[in-house]
Amino acid sequence: MDLSAINPLVLIASLMVAATPILLAAIGELVVEKAGVLNLGVEGMMITGAICGFAIAVETGSPALGFIASMIGAALLSLIFGFLTQVLMSNQVATGLALTLFGLGLSALLGQGYVGIKPPATHDINFGFLTEIPVIGPILFTHDIIVYASLALIAATWAVLKFTRVGLILRAVGENHDAAHALGYKVVRIRILAIMFGGACAGLGGAYLSLVRVPQWTEGMTAGAGWIALALVVFASWKPLRVLVGAYLFGGITVLQLNLQAAGVAIPVEYLSMSPYLITILVLVIMSSDRSRAALNAPASLGRVFHASS
């Protein structure tokens, strides 16, 4: 066992990469839930994004086009969910679960010809001399654009929800859709837009897995990341900054346990593999343990079907 082989700087840098997929999926789902919709199809949207992005990137040779395609693909998939739940008023939980199963199946079908192929590389942004700064350089300035985009997205979501009228209307729709309707806001339209935003984010997260983090295509490669993203949103009490903390915690432990496995620590591999899930949930449960305060933040109309007639 040789723990000295673990370099903390590399560890932190790689945890950011490891956390990015669930961070993206979670921030998208946060917006969806803030609008009062519970979309359990995150996993399905992620994996659909993963294969859409992978296929387009391989065919065109451009990862950028791949990322865009992943967002479009997953957003289209989420639109099915939006149509079923918002227009046809189907049950959100059942529809979300169906969406996950559908997405897993669809991605396996689309990915038939892409198993074992290497995608075009996504390059890190060149910050020049900034990379040379000790400690901060390797941690902050050695990443690709999606990592920075995900951080910017967290900050933007936080600011939009807190300071802008759009954010206020979104929260209002999630808080009390009857009241929002009575004041003349288009509840269904706002929710469908939120659902598509959530889909695009989840798809981007999925493509980050298949194009950067792994990088190759295998069936079912998201391996529950979508579910972790869902849990993250709830236990982060619907707060963007806590989502960031939770996602990086999850990413950190994932990377750490891989390093520990490599270092040959005398803990069975199974325990190490489950540790990221276990510890992330545990920490977030403790963080949100004050139930009455967590309930204050929960969108009151979450998961409820909206009838415009009442």
Add this chain to the structure above:
Amino acid sequence: MTSLLTLEGLTKAYPGVVANDDVSFEIAPGEVHALLGENGAGKSTLVKMIYGLVKPDKGKMTLNGAVFEPAEPRAARAAGVAMVFQHFSLFDALSVAENIALGMENPPKMGDLAARIREVSETYGLPLDPDKVVGDLSAGERQRVEIIRCLLQDPRLLIMDEPTSVLTPQEVEILFKTLRQLSAEGTAILYISHKLEEIRSLCDGATVLRLGKVVGRCNPREKSASELAEMMVGSALTPPSRASTDFGEVVLEVSNLSIPSPNPFGTSLKDVSLTLRAGEILGIGGVAGNGQDELLAALSGEALAPRGAVTLHGNDISQMGPTPRRHIAVLAAPEERLGHAAAPDMSLIENAFLTGADREDLHKNGFVKWPAARAFAEKIIEGFDVRTPGPHNAARSLSGGNLQKFVIGREVLQRPEVLVVNQPTWGVDASAAAAIRQSIIDLAQNGTAVIVISQDLDELMEISDNFAALNEGRLSRPRPAQGLSIEEIGLMMGGAHDMEVAHVEA
């Protein structure tokens, strides 16, 4: 006098009902016009058309001489129409300022808005802190939020839908001062209510609706309350009567009951004590959200009380859940009909079974005795004049009044020793309400101890022997209902909750 708003021949039909049939009337600037009618008379549909929430099938509206066809509330607001809703239009988790911003077309920056809210609330004597979360406010304060939201847009027509149902008498007085001042400034007010005395003291003109049609117009100041009631109901009403008031021994005793509310925006009960004798009707008044739901839960067994807090004939029942309490004849009918008192999508037979299973012997060895359950449901339907095609119909398909008769009848027929009802006649038309009140009185006559929780003070004065009020989770000392003045009741309910009278000279 030129009119501000003119309605001509407005008609709106829903599948199966004509909500409004050829309704016409007009409102002059500065006029306070009452729209009077029972529940289901079509008042709400009418104002929703004016506010752009519902499109009329036929008819014409004119505002200030121009054709007025608001496609959505936004258009109505832009034209100077503002509305204070009865419920459903505030967001609990958002702050006062955020709530107000949501109701405005072009809200100023949050800082400026807060200043304007303070300014307007000063002017009209409606103190309000813009940073407070709405969920923490009392019902009266919530209404101030709605009113200020309207006032900030300088409306020419202000629609108020049942504004006083959540206020103490003192708060009503202050609201009326504000409204009179607005009307003196030239704002027309369309005032919807079924409270006749209020309309007589406030309004200049009235249009009476019954079953969607205009059945009368009058100057309410020239009519007596009973004349107005007759126009509204279409027939004279017989108030419930009561033969004697002999109380038996103490049945239910609650001592120093304190329970935290399970709901983050609920009200915790604080040190509630009461005694209830056989044959007594205790009326509990108070503005909504002052602990009514929590008190009902504590008495029905939905919320368990600390040991020794609730006793029946001296035996501690605090730790019993609803089913054991039903077994010993402590029954309850909660306020929310759909979803709490009855399961909306289940049939009346199933709903009858759900609370009557034990006392009416409707099950055996874990199997439901369907014929017996059906017979029980039919007994309720017959005994309480529930209008429904049959007991197989879903609870949801009944009108509010009919379902309420069913819910109350279901408990009354189970021979309760103690019955607790919350808002027994909320949203129920006058004749059904009279029938429900009479059945409660009859029940007490036969020796049942009854607690009636209600926000309708007239109802409480009519049927209760003793009266107490809930205010912020505290129960006032019960006093004999006979001879209580409306001012005393108002003070028991917490007075004016620090409201002030408008400062501007009219």
